[in-house]
């Protein structure tokens with residue numbers, strides 16, 4: 338690994354003295370060695386670093402474990418409604434982060450009592466999911482997906498498996514059949530809205546997602562069933578149909594990318610690290626340990642945007658102004674030397690911040706459901722294709738250049754073809 342120490346892409350501050358020497362949040366380091374980058378940032382700037390987002394928009398990257406826990410635990414100081422940002426006048430209409438940062442009337446941007454109402458409905462609706470049934474459903478989904486490539490002896494697991502499975506599982510949890518034209522179209526539109534490829538039209542796809550979810554809500558109003566959508570509609574908090582639509586889209590979207598990357602990062606670890614050595618007689622560590630180690634060291638949501646300061650305050654020795662944006666550095670916090678002074682020893686503990694913390698954390702049952710989906714996906718694949726190996730050298734696997742999600746471009750594998 339190369340040391341990026343003295344070569345961070347420093348940029349001129351955007352006029353504010355606090356952001357003099359701010360670091361552009363982007364670049365190759367995120368693709369290859371973000372852990373090194375976070376170490377260097379911490380060394381040069383401390384637990385809260387001044388950074389520049391796309392278009393050189395200033396923000397703070399919170400790198401310390403204690404500081405991320407503090408920010409997420411004090412929503413009266415660091416709140417979620419992005420309309421209080423003091424940078425809106427500098428944000429162009431086509432700013433690439435607008436889909437994540439622009440205010441939407443969903444649970445994600447609500448605060449206080451209103452957030453408790455909306456998040457409470459989601460929590461109870463997710464609590465109604467039978468984890469054994471979910472596991473059985475995921476196994477069936479996994480079997481179908483595996484059957485589509487098992488005969489060829491080769492597969493690209495990122496698109497053919499790791500993304501496809503949680504998307505279908507989430508759609509099914511919400512009460513849609515996992516097959517059928519409407520579902521196939523919804524799954525494809527969700528993929529385009531969350532992860533557009535060249536030639537895709539994410540705005541049109543997102544509009545179709547809204548229309549399909551609105552139709553689902555109407556159907557479930559008329560004929561409720563044992564699913565998340567119906568439980569949200571029947572909840573005594575009395576959400577409007579439009580509130581349910583907004584929050585269902587948040588649930589499905591929140592379930593998709595992080596769970597897909599959790600699956601893929603775990604498969605990568607299992608296939609490249611000899612402690613797990615799945616292709617050679619079993620390995621010494623289990624799938625469960627690999628899933629947990631990934632949450633510590635290659636967490637899917639490496640940075641999350643974010644929180645907005647309610648008033649002037651101090652954090653990590655920095656003066657944070659009212660309306661400043663804070664990015665939660667979840668990956669950096671998980672590897673903070675303050676909690677790992679000697680070396681990493683976290684595999685058995687689940688005190689990482691990968692699901693965030695505090696009022697807006699990933700709502701309680703969701704991490705459990707994500708665990709069922711990810712574990713079933715990984716275990717079923719390894720059971721069905723026991724001699725699965727990488728089809729390229731480990732060094733040839735490349736990470737996507739995203740600052741936000743930690744995931745691979747592709748995961749090509751090969752195995753003995755299974756003839757039915």
Ligand code: HEM
Nearest residue numbers: 445588591592595596638691692693697698699703706707
């Ligand atoms: C079944 C799968 C999942 C579901 C249904 C789900 C659902 C949600 C929802 C509804 C929120 C918004 C909470 C709020 O604003 O009150 C959320 C936030 C979040 N989720 Fe999940 N999620 C899932 C899987 C995951 C996974 C696998 C990860 C990462 C390993 C993850 C990490 C997060 C993070 C970091 C947040 C942001 C919390 C914050 O603002 O502090 N989620 N999730």
